[in-house]
Amino acid sequence: MRTIDVAEVTGIIKEMCIEANHFLAEDMDEAMKNAADVEKSPLGKQILCQLQDNLKIAGEDMIPICQDTGMAVIFVEIGQDVHFTGGILEDAVNEGVRAGYVEGYLRKSVVKDPIIRENTKDNTPAVIHYEIVPGDQVKITVAPKGFGSENMSRVFMLKPADGIEGVKNAILTAVQDAGPNACPPMVIGVGIGGTFEKCALMAKKALTRPVDEHSAIPYVKELEEEMLERINKTGIGPGGLGGTVTALAVNINTYPTHIAGLPVGINICCHVNRHAVRVI
Numbered sequence: 001m002r003t004i005d006v007a008e009v010t011g012i013i014k015e016m017c018i019e020a021n022h023f024l025a026e027d028m029d030e031a032m033k034n035a036a037d038v039e040k041s042p043l044g045k046q047i048l049c050q051l052q053d054n055l056k057i058a059g060e061d062m063i064p065i066c067q068d069t070g071m072a073v074i075f076v077e078i079g080q081d082v083h084f085t086g087g088i089l090e091d092a093v094n095e096g097v098r099a100g101y102v103e104g105y106l107r108k109s110v111v112k113d114p115i116i117r118e119n120t121k122d123n124t125p126a127v128i129h130y131e132i133v134p135g136d137q138v139k140i141t142v143a144p145k146g147f148g149s150e151n152m153s154r155v156f157m158l159k160p161a162d163g164i165e166g167v168k169n170a171i172l173t174a175v176q177d178a179g180p181n182a183c184p185p186m187v188i189g190v191g192i193g194g195t196f197e198k199c200a201l202m203a204k205k206a207l208t209r210p211v212d213e214h215s216a217i218p219y220v221k222e223l224e225e226e227m228l229e230r231i232n233k234t235g236i237g238p239g240g241l242g243g244t245v246t247a248l249a250v251n252i253n254t255y256p257t258h259i260a261g262l263p264v265g266i267n268i269c270c271h272v273n274r275h276a277v278r279v280i
Contacts, residue, residue, distance in 0.1 A: 002136040003083050004280060006092035009140070012278050013096025016142040017072060020276040021064045022056060027210035028133060028187075028273050031248040035185055035238075037181035044243025046154040048185075051238070065272050069106040070144030072126035073096045075205060079135035082196040099201060109147075129201065138280040141208050148187065149270040154176035155200055156260040167192060168227065168263050174266040175231050177246070178238020183270035186247045187211060188231070191265040193255040199265035202253035206265060208275045224250045238271075248273075 024032065032055070036048040058065040074093055086092075088111055101123035110115040110124060133139075154177075156170040171190060178186070191202025213219040237243025239251045250270070257263060 001083050002079070003085055004138060005036055005086040006084050007086055008280060009084075009089065009138070010096040010099065012091045012140060012152075012280065013074065013093055013142060014099040014103070016140065016278060017097055018277040019105065020142050020144055020171055020274040021066075021069045021104065021106050022062055023059055024272060025066065025210075025275050027212050027273070029055070030214055032185075032271065035111070035245045036247060038251025039238065041237055041243035043136055043241055044238045044245060047238035047243075048243060048245070065274070066270070067107060067147060068109065068146035068148060069123075070109055070146045070274065071150075072101075072123060072144050073143045073204065074126050074128045075131070075139075075141040075143070075208065076128060077131045077133045077139040077141075079137045080132050081136040082138055083112075089264050093128055094124045094126055097126045100122050129205075132170055138228045139277065141275060141277050143208050143275040145203075145204075145274075146183075146218060146270060146272075149178070149182040151198075152166045152182045152264070153203070153267045155196060156264045156266075157196065159264050160260065162262055166222070166262065167223075168230075170270045171227050171250070171266055172230060172234075172265045174268065175236075176234060178268050179236055180220065182268045183245075184236055184247065185238055185245045185271050187269045187271075187273040188227070188250045189267040190227075190250065190252040191267075191271065192252060193254070193257040194261070194263060195257070195261075195264055198255055199263040201265075201268065202255060203223065203265035203267035206251035206253045207269050207273060209251045211251070211273070215252055215254075219251050219256060224252050 189206030
């Protein structure tokens with residue numbers, strides 16, 4: 001049994017909130033540079049170069065890479081041989097978010113009640129997803145999610161007879177409906193299978209997979225490649241102003257499902273697709 005003080009979790013999450021909002025992850029940085037090289041539209045290329053300038057200024061001057069610093073989404077994978085001390089883990093996670101957003105001067109975008117809408121003034125509470133895994137380590141992924149793209153996300157409860165073509169149509173429908181509102185070039189996370197909530201969660205987690213990594217399942221890898229090609233042929237382009245780079249990646253996760261269903265979740269993210277990962 002390994003013991004971890006929750007204060008360590010708080011400190012790490014504070015740092016990760018600041019890091020994720022100021023610097024692109026390495027995979028996203030490389031993808032954005034490649035996009036500027038391959039974009040065929042002069043206007044699209046100009047937009048991508050402007051985005052590169054924005055990222056450079058943000059890093060040099062410690063300015064957030066996007067004014068919407070997002071709602072903090074936290075994935076915590078806990079080794080079953082870990083024991084936490086010093087307080088309640090959920091409180092520690094939220095304290096890390098609070099400290100990161102307040103001390104990092106990040107925009108506070110969370111409201112206490114979805115109807116009354118009073119701002120909590122520290123960007124808490126976070127949306128936290130826990131998973132128990134083998135081992136004695138804790139893997140934390142912080143993924144601040146802006147709502148320009150979040151609002152464009154969809155869940156389709158397809159019939160089994162819709163099959164893979166139905167899945168393809170669902171993904172294309174979500175992307176085309178999003179258009180410029182999701183701040184392209186986008187990253188599209190897709191969850192296929194499970195239940196209503198499971199497919200959405202898989203889609204969300206798919207966004208945290210490096211954009212240069214494909215699924216290990218052969219047909220899923222082929223589907224990711226096909227959908228990226230088809231999405232980039234829609235002509236939406238960078239900033240929604242036309243071009244050949246509408247998306248940087250399509251990441252798909254799958255899970256067993258019921259004989260009567262084919263749930264498909266599509267979680268769209270903008271060109272910053274923020275995520276930071278640490279292992280304790």
